[in-house]
Amino acid sequence: MGNEEFAQRMQREVLDSYDEELELELEDRPFDAAGNEIALTEQEKLERRHYFAELLRLQGELVKLQDWVVATGHKVVILFEGRDAAGKGGVIKRITQRLNPRVCRVAALPAPNDRERTQWYFQRYVTHLPAAGEIVLFDRSWYNRAGVERVMGFCSDEQYDEFFRTVPEFEKMLVRSGIQLIKYWFSISDEEQHLRFLSRIQDPLKQWKLSPMDLESRRCWEQYTRAKEVMLERTHIPQAKWWIVEGDNKKKARLNCIAHLLSQVPYQEVEHAAVQLPERVRHKDYSRRPLPKSMFVPGKY
Template identity: 70%
Template sequence: MQDRPPKDWLEEELQDTLDEDYEIELEDAVLSREIKQIYRDTHPEQMDRGLYFQELLRLQSELIKLQDWVAYHGEKVVVLFEGRDSAGKGGAIKRITQRLNPRVARVVALPAPSDREKTQWYFQRYVPHLPAGGEIVLFDRSWYNRAGVERVMGFADEDQVEQFFRDVPEFERMLVRSGIRLVKYWFSITDEEQQMRFLIRIHDPLKQWKLSPMDLQSRIRWEDYTKAKEEMFERTNIPEAPWYIVPGNDKKRARLNCMAHLLEQIPYQEVPHDEVVLPERVFKPDYERDVLPHDLYVPQRY
């Protein structure tokens, strides 16, 4: 087989990268024609897709530099993602981590606490997931569950909520004093936008798993969540760990804005890298490759 120019290989790699992005974006496309039209009507100023992908790849390349800086200097970074159900937290996290090394950047999304965990100090189950040196941890919901869903749904009484509000500022100050860089995001959407996204989830078989009974209750208790959110901001927006609100009605812009802002919060720089040289393969004249049984191979259906 004739050797191909490096340019051809690079173009194929770039196309694979774009294909991966398109695959992720297609999750928003498996909808009925009627719902698609309704969505377009309510989102008339959609961001140009080419510009979106251009900026996404640019920001992701910067995130790789941030990752390398964190690993090189042994930094510790925690990013909290909070917001109403369907506000776009998961989509933003997915794009942030899409090209990062999972050994450096990892996502924590804890389930409901077990009976044992309910008897522990409230923050205890989160502590084991905090980063060591050279790690970035992104919490897809966090200890702020107590100020939101647990409070609104009655899983925590008012005494527990009050104790949380007294404890959380000092807990976060302790994290910052320990050397952790803590960034907190709240993804904000309107009542109408959440309703639209819930309807999409109901009618999209690829997204129905995202819609839980708790999500449906959140629609009924919209105003209760609003009051809880407002008090949370008032009592936990501290100088050492302020809240940053991401307007989320436009998902593409919300992702890009969040990524760009996160990069601005950390004074990362390019770090030195050893030059990578691909070694020559060693060929042994007496080596013969074994023929493996056919049934070990995945069927070539495509």
């Protein structure tokens, strides 16, 4: 392979990796009421290019943060809370997209089973906390009790009151143990959530995101607002502050959240030894055995 052909193949490899982000962006394609895709204006195209440039830059910083966490044994827990369709999942995908899943992992717990309902409330979350050199992102967290469980009647008044007595001490204990705890609330307007729900209904690739509980949350908008206000008031403590992310503009919310996250961790760039690819060892007595055609995936594309 000549130098020019090699350079072209390397360039295509880089472009393929960036296409991953374009694939994710299909989630955000805009539709009109009839389900037809809306053409972007020149200004919107310009803003989109700026968004990609900033996102890739921030993701490069996230890789540096990851290296520092591993090198220092730092432990980070990040909570993502907010209304349905507020953009929590989108920013989590962009944070983890280029990171090592063995270092940075997502905990998205389902509803508790019968056994877990009899446990100490925080018990099932504790098992997902990080060891040294790990980052854990909670896509919803123990604050379910202050939100959906309270609004939908899944917990008693006594359990609700006990949660608020316990959670500040629980989080202080996590911080004393060496875990850095960062809490984000994604804020979204009534009108924007309505629009996003309609978009999910029209889009067959997004309909799975709409659960009966999500639909019910629209009816209970004001109850969720009151529950959120109580939660923020009673659990915004110096050791684990709440940070509000304005989420009506998805792309700005992602960039703002990632930039803020980077500002909260005192990471530094870790120097690595230069990587050199070793020469492949070849043996004259080795020959590759052919595999039967029946074992191969059909080449339909």
